[in-house]
Amino acid sequence: MTLFLVIVALAVLLPWAAAPAARRLAGLLPPREASLTLAGAAVLLAGGTVAALAGLFHVPFLAVLEQLRFAQVAADWPAVVPVSGAAGVLLAAQAVRLALAARRHRVLLSRAWELTGEGKADGDVLVVPGEEAEAFALPRYRGRAGRVVVTEGMLGVLGPTERAVLLAHERAHLGGRHHVLSAVTDFAAAVHPALAQLGPTLEFHLERWADEAAAAAVGDRKAAATAIAHAALAGSVGTGGRGGGFLSVSTGPVPQRVRALLEPVPAGPRGRGPRAAASGLVAAVLVSVLLALGLAYGLHEYVEYAARRIVGH
Template identity: 60%
Template sequence: MTLVLLLVTAALAFPWAAAAAARRLAAVLPPKEACAAITSAAVLAAGGTGAALFGLAHVPFLAGLEQLTLAQVATEWPAALPVAALAAVVMAIQLVLVIRRWFEHRSLLARAWVAAADAEVDGEVDGDLLVVPGECPDAYALPGRHRRPGRIVVTRAMLQALGDREREVLIAHERAHLTGRHHLLSVAVHLTAAVHPALRSLRPALDFHLERWADEAAARAVGNRRLAAAAIARAALAGASAARPARGPLLAVNSGPVPQRVEALLGPLPVRPEAPSARAAALGLVLSVLACAVAAVAIAYGLHEYVELAAEGIRGR
């Protein structure tokens, strides 16, 4: 039984290592690959955590399969029922938090679409671009909803703050968010953070690399990385004073640490590194996620074997 508890501890501790390895690996990868690494690590680590808790919570079910009463289980292993109950409570809390965050995301998206529909009356629509009136410079990508394609929402004040070529960068940046379906990655990592506290640190890291992904797409679209850097800096400066609510899945050009994004655009084109540090970070991430998954499977198998042994011992008396 000690081995099972050690496996549980490992399964719940490894997401901390996975999150650290994912952040380190993302820092040396191109933006697109960095986003894939962070999202994969978050989803797999959350899955391993949930599997470990499920393995603990279904001890009474295993006892029922072996035709043992809960009293007999408590006699053979006094900690079994309290641990199983605690795991079930934690899983219930996780489920409530995940559902709550999902509905918050859907509610925010619905309100954004209502606001965009209202703004169309006085706004201008050109394909996926919606220019709305407003004195506050603002721009964001509005994901599709109910079979409606996504849109790029930009205020007239933001367009007035930029030159013609800078507007091209802005629109290309937001369009990259839509075509890459970046909001799905953002929401996935946001939901996993409700499963394990270690995964909360991945949300800001993902947001930064999503913006970097869109930055590089905009730079390719206009064929000038310096122009893209200048446009992003100007758009961020123009929108710095705009008071806005939490965006959630609505990704904007002035999100994340803008100085680091501008500095990256002024540097060389990002490529996949071959340095030993990158390989070490990738290996650490893979090992952390695999360890979490293996520990979860071992928990389920170990508990099953333990209950079978306990049942045989009771029947042999």
Template identity: 60%
Template structure:
């Protein structure tokens, strides 16, 4: 029983360390790879958590499938029913929160499209200019057959010079072209599964904006102009967080000073040199290894309990604990 409890605690604790390592790794990678790595880590770590809860929840059902009386299971593991019930309750809460979050995403997207319907399309057909005094701009993903659009208020248009407007539009078009809203949604939903994953949402917002910043700088061919445009748009913005996060990605989101500082530096590249490559490989391996270990431990819990249940049926006189099963197996050479 001690072994099983160690498996459970270790599996559920892995995301706390995994998120720390994921954020560190993202900090040394180019924005594109940082976004993909953070998203992958969030999904894998959330999957490990869910697998552990499922493995714990189905122990009593596994015993019934093995035709092992629940009373005998309780003699071996008295806490199995409370733990299975707790795992089931946690999964129910997670399911409710995920569905609720998904509904919030859809409602936010619907409201954004309703407000954007007031806008006037440009010649290219991918920009909507909304009249009003607000200073705002964001990427609006597609909805119910409508293609994604870049939404800009007339106040934002007046606040920027011509070349700066080109940077802003290139930034928001990058969000749409790279489908950043999908990555944001995946991490946002994964964060509902385990509280440790919430910190990855903020990290992803920053790196998504950095990715779009780099695409915008490449589109206009001047990193300094791009930096000035991002800074000016953020200073002029009156959204006050209204368009941050999924599914609306804005050039004014995230820590703008760090983004501007990065644009004033040379274009980021993947780490080079044996030492730097080794460091990145080690960090990436740790993140991936931690997530895979969570899934492996969850599967191990399933196999361990199933094997123990089968042995309990065949061991004369029963055993007082799962460790007794192991001792009996060792003693019998099995």
């Protein structure tokens, strides 16, 4: 049982080391690859933790499947009951946190659609009356296709090219299904607290992804940078408006985003630093997965050994 506890401890503690490695690697990658790396790492690390806890929780049930009486197993292996119980409590807590996160996302989406109900549709754009300057990507909901939501106030402060940049930016969020990547990372953070630090980093890289798409759409990186800065300054950031919580042109550290657009198109990572960061992250994720697989195999062997020992009595 000691070996299994060590495996579970490693699976639970590993995300604390892997999350910073993922953030460092993301900073060395182009926006699209960085976003996919962060979301993928979050899912795999959270999955490894759940698998490890689920394996420990199922020890008594595996013993029953081996036709052992639970009382016998508990008598010969007294650690089974408290360890399995602790794993069950942690799994229950994770389930509650996941349910709350899912509910929060549903409420946010429902509220946003309700608040934009008075808008007028123009293709995939929903123009909402109001003097406040807001623009955000509203994902699909209950059969309604996703929309780029923009207020009359935002359209009024932007010129024609700036409007084109704004719409291209929000369309990139919808087309790339960025809300899915954001949601799965949020759910992973509900499973393991260490993964919460990936959320803000992912949000930044998703905005950079949309920024680059907008710059490519208008064919002018400087114009795109100017438009994003203008829209961000005009936007009602942090006021709890219609799009609070959704990906918007005003989201994230805007100065860094603008500065990145004034530089050449980002290329792939080069040099020893990126390779070292990538190797560290891949190693951490692989270790997490292998620990979960090793635990599953080890649990089976453990129950077999327990069966032989108890029957031998």
